[in-house]
Amino acid sequence: METTLSDILQDIRSIYYYAPLAIKVAIIFIIVAVSATVLAYLVMLRSRYRNYRQQRRMARMLPKIDELLMNEIIANPNIPHDVAPSKVALDLEPFDELPLHKRWGREMLTERIIHYRNNVSGTAGDLLRNLYLQLDLDKDAMRKLKSRHWNKKVEALNEFTLMDMPIADVTILPLANSRNRELRAAARQAYIKLSKNEPFKFFDSVTDPLLPWDQVELYRIITTTTDIAIPNFARWITYSSNKSVVSFCMKLVVHYNQLAAVPAIIKLLENRDHTLRAEAIEALGRLKIAEVEDRLVHLYTSQPLFCQIAILKALGRIRSGRHIDFLRNEFLHSTDFDLRKAAARAIVKNEIMAREVIDELLATTTGENLLILKHCMNPLIKY
Amino acid sequence: MGKILLVEDDEVMPKIIARILPPPEYEVDIAVNGKEAIQKLEANHYQYDLVITDIMMPYANGFEILSKVKSHEREKPIPVIIVSNAGNEDMIMEGFKLGVDDFLKKPIIPAELVIRVKRLLMRNK
Amino acid sequence: MIGIIFENFVFVYGLAMLLIYALLALMSNIGVRLFKKRSPYTDYSLLLDSPLTPGISVIAPAYNEGVTIISNVRSLLTLNYTRFEVIIINDGSTDDTLQKLIDEFEMVEVDFAYNERIITRPVRKFFKSTNTAYDKLLVIDKVNGKSKADASNAGINAAAFDYFLCTDVDCILEKDTLSRMIHPFLNEYQNKTKEVGDPCPECGYVHIVEDSTRVIASGATLRIANSSEVDEGVMVRVRPPSRFLPRFQEMEYIRAYVLGKMGWSMINAVPNVSGGLGLFDKEIAIKAGGYDHQSFAEDMDIVTRMCGYMLDNNLKYAIRYIPTTQCWTEGPPNMKIFSRQRTRWGRGLAEIITIHRHLLFNPRYKQLGLVVLPYNLLFEFLAPIIEALGLISIIWLALTGQINWPYARILLLFVYLYSVMITTLALCWDQLTYPYYKTTREVFGLTLMAFLEPFIYHPLIVFFALRGYWFFLIGKKTSWGNMQRQGFAPKKPN
Incomplete structure (x- = not known):
């Protein structure tokens, strides 16, 4: 056996030695291909085995974890009602049956606690957080935060944000200036949620754009954090040179109905950026600022199409009924389909005041315009 | 005694609700998706005192179940509570258009849910 | 003489092709790993209640x-x-x-x-x-x-x-498809805004040209639904197809999406967003003229035209792929339907190359003109032709006794093992993305196809592609008048 194998190797060697270049390359690549294929199989097997092991652990652990969380936290009659939930000394003994000395055991419990906190809040949510702290589950995330890998750091920040864990500003601020975009975004979110002083400070300094996804995440964090001091967003709407910050702040102004910031938004109507102007118009419409209507109508003719549509929509939202003639005129005489549709929709939204105009239009218009009007009046059609 | 149908595709929520609405005072029947919910409603001839439903689920969403429950003819329509993690303005409006009695957003405060359930059950007594 | 030229051409060509596949495997691996790094902290459900x-x-x-x-x-x-x-x-x-x-x-x-x-x-x-x-x-x-x-x-x-x-x-869609596929649109990191331009003479405002990369389309992996359990449009249990033909297709799909498109996505040179599942920017799609109802490959056609529109107007764009499977589609279960589908694809490809020939090798059209279309011409379109020619010449050489068999065997073995490797790597990346299939047996049942493909499935594909080209050549004579396209939409100044 041994001799034959070495014979074969000898053969290959001699073939390789005398072969032209192309064949040499081919032989090398045969070896590469075989090893890569074998490696791929091993990787697949390993990943499947890990998955299988994880599944099995979950099947075994999760019922226990659920049982414990229910009995000790969610529906525990022994928890005193007169003590603040974060101060309650929990009975940790039952949790000894979980393999918390292993990292996967702690990770699984942490994940489950976060899952529970996505479902319950109030006292139960605070108690869950309390448990997380008393079992020292935050130590793992603390370690992850010091990891070399940016994604581990993001995971840690994410966990702290979800668990409402205070972190020192000195720890977060360097991360908020990290060169990695995603780490930066996560650090900002953590900062807003967890910083005790001036959570919105980074709005002053951020130079790169807040991507739409960053905004979705920030919006969620800001609007669901209850004990946050909401500043006057006019500050950034007026002074920030970062367009995405300005536009994001306008969305927050709408959410908090912050009328103090309205003058700053009105100023934006002179801004030379179309997108910002359109967003300012939209925000004013959503805030139902009836005083700007004349201004908007006056601006109308000089605007590009999508700002015009924004103006028509805003008039529909404000619903003062003072510019129905203007809307009627736009509806009848505009050449653009979208403008006519937006005008018709605005008229319909002004329904109470525009009853006569609508009746008149229904009786006199024909063809496509009539179709647009009927479309907008039909309660079955939402958009 | 209140018989409650809970429609929810997440596994944790039913466990919590079963705990905070314990027997014998409550009997919680669990459906894990829209199809099962409709099957259960029909199999039990809509004999429930309350329906708690999520919105986004496979087969049929919460609005469909809501509209089925509300359009079913009974002297007193079954009260419905929506408990969902999706709850923007549009969805809340849609829910109320369809006649939902309460709209709770996840994460819920368990005690609050209990009070709302009690109130709705009382009202229909 | 001609023989030597052909030989050398085939050698260089083959080497280039193998190199490209190796690069794709590497790039897609980077993409898959990045996706995996992000997944623990990307919460797609945020989109479910955000007003944004x-x-x-x-x-x-x-x-x-x-x-x-x-x-x-x-x-x-x-x-x-x-x-x-x-x-x-x-x-x-x-x-x-x-x-x-x-x-x-x-x-x-x-x-x-x-x-x-x-x-x-x-x-x-x-x-x-x-x-x-x-x-x-x-x-x-x-x-x-x-x-x-x-x-x-x-x-x-x-x-x-x-x-x-x-x-x-x-198509059977995963429930989270919309959130996952819109994510690349919202999270395009190359999104920089720069203000350039002069005041417009008409309105006095500066028309801001956004110097940011706009994602115009995104896609995800498709799989074959043939043997999976589906209940009223809901995927209950994922299984690789039990019959050979669909199973080959599943393997091919995974290779084309997880390795091919994912890899191209990393250098922003995605050739095509599948007609079975693709998310598009409506404004650009309409400006590019929508789908072409006469095309045999309308999905690739619209993507090419959308890219062309962006480049014509000096706008930066990106097409992004995500590696997870979001859609299951019924694959052709028998040879008759399969041959029709592939012949159509072959014809479609030939058509795309001819219609968009003015973009080919045109440096103005950056990735589209220098990577996407040349790749499709040289390695997708020409490959079946060269393979067929190669086969004929090998047979001729063998018949005339001009083949050095030991060397030929080594070369063939090399090509075979290389193709097995590429396919296996694709299946491996796919398993790393998410452990589709419940049992390891099912996974290996699918990897087996990598070994059989060069003998059974690949010749079929080559044959049907050639048939498609043939139909294209014939069809051209009969319906030349209908081949007139509207082309790109008229350019707009802003």
Whole structure:
């Protein structure tokens, strides 16, 4: 056996030695291909085995974890009602049956606690957080935060944000200036949620754009954090040179109905950026600022199409009924389909005041315009 | 005694609700998706005192179940509570258009849910 | 002499092809790993209640789908997303598709303001539901246009939102498809805004040209649904197809998406977003002229034209792929349908290359002109031809006794093992993305196909592709007049 194998190797060697270049390359690549294929199989097997092991652990652990969380936290009659939930000394003994000395055991419990906190809040949510702290589950995330890998750091920040864990500003601020975009975004979110002083400070300094996804995440964090001091967003709407910050702040102004910031938004109507102007118009419409209507109508003719549509929509939202003639005129005489549709929709939204105009239009218009009007009046059609 | 149908595709929520609405005072029947919910409603001839439903689920969403429950003819329509993690303005409006009695957003405060359930059950007594 | 040139050409060509595959494998691995790094902290459910969530119109044409239409529409209506609508285009079905929809979803005809920005065959009626629970559904009844493209265009015209997802009514979508596929649009890191431009003489404002990369389309992996358990449009248990032909296709799909498209996505040179599942920026799609209803590869055609439009207007764009499987589609179960599909694809490819030949090797068209189209010409279009020629020449050489058999065997073994490696790597990346299939046996049952493919499946594909090219050549003579295209939409100054 041994001799034959070495014979074969000898053969290959001699073939390789005398072969032209192309064949040499081919032989090398045969070896590469075989090893890569074998490696791929091993990787697949390993990943499947890990998955299988994880599944099995979950099947075994999760019922226990659920049982414990229910009995000790969610529906525990022994928890005193007169003590603040974060101060309650929990009975940790039952949790000894979980393999918390292993990292996967702690990770699984942490994940489950976060899952529970996505479902319950109030006292139960605070108690869950309390448990997380008393079992020292935050130590793992603390370690992850010091990891070399940016994604581990993001995971840690994410966990702290979800668990409402205070972190020192000195720890977060360097991360908020990290060169990695995603780490930066996560650090900002953590900062807003967890910083005790001036959570919105980074709005002053951020130079790169807040991507739409960053905004979705920030919006969620800001609007669901209850004990946050909401500043006057006019500050950034007026002074920030970062367009995405300005536009994001306008969305927050709408959410908090912050009328103090309205003058700053009105100023934006002179801004030379179309997108910002359109967003300012939209925000004013959503805030139902009836005083700007004349201004908007006056601006109308000089605007590009999508700002015009924004103006028509805003008039529909404000619903003062003072510019129905203007809307009627736009509806009848505009050449653009979208403008006519937006005008018709605005008229319909002004329904109470525009009853006569609508009746008149229904009786006199024909063809496509009539179709647009009927479309907008039909309660079955939402958009 | 209140018989409650809970429609929810997440596994944790039913466990919590079963705990905070314990027997014998409550009997919680669990459906894990829209199809099962409709099957259960029909199999039990809509004999429930309350329906708690999520919105986004496979087969049929919460609005469909809501509209089925509300359009079913009974002297007193079954009260419905929506408990969902999706709850923007549009969805809340849609829910109320369809006649939902309460709209709770996840994460819920368990005690609050209990009070709302009690109130709705009382009202229909 | 000619023989030597051909030999050298084939050698260089083959080497280049192998190199490209190796690069794709590397790049897709980077993409998959990045995706995996992100997944623990990316919470797609944020989009479910945010007022900042962009709206999406789901467009699905239906032609004689009466048997399954109800459960399939129901499945689309229960996608996990907040701001979306489902537009079903009944493309002149001759069965009861429309009536079934009307009955099941309590629909009535409505007056609908329809803006025909892309010309299609006439639309007849619009239906909306009287039940608020189905208010996301819009059904369009349209005269049959003999193509999916025409029906999709009608859907685009009626779409209310800025993005549209194009799919087939019989595709099984994962519930989180919309959130996952819109994510690349929202998270494009190359999004930088720079203000450039002079005040406009008409309005006095500076028209800001955004110097940011705009994601114009995104796609995800498709798989074959043939042996999976599907219950009323909901995927219950994923299985690789049990029969050989569909199983080969599953392997091929995974290789094409997880390795191919994912790899191209890393250098922003995605050639095609599948017609079975693709999310598009509506504005750009309309400006590029929508789907071409005469094309045999309308999905690749629209992507090429959208890219062309962006480049013509000096706008930066990106097409992004995500590695997870979001859609299961029924693959051709038998040779007859399979041959028809592949012949059509071959013909479509030939058509794309000829229609867009002015972009080929044109440096003005950057990745599109220098990477995407040349790759498709040289390695997708020419490969079957060269393979066939190579086979003929080998047979001729063998018959005339000019082959050095030991060397030929080594070369063949090399090519074979290399192809096995590439396919296995693709399947490996796929398993790393998510452990599809419950048992390891199923996974290895699929990897087995990598070893059989060069003998069974690959020759079939080559043959059908050549048949497609042949039909293209013949068809060209008969319908030259119909081949006139509208081309790119007229340029706009801003």
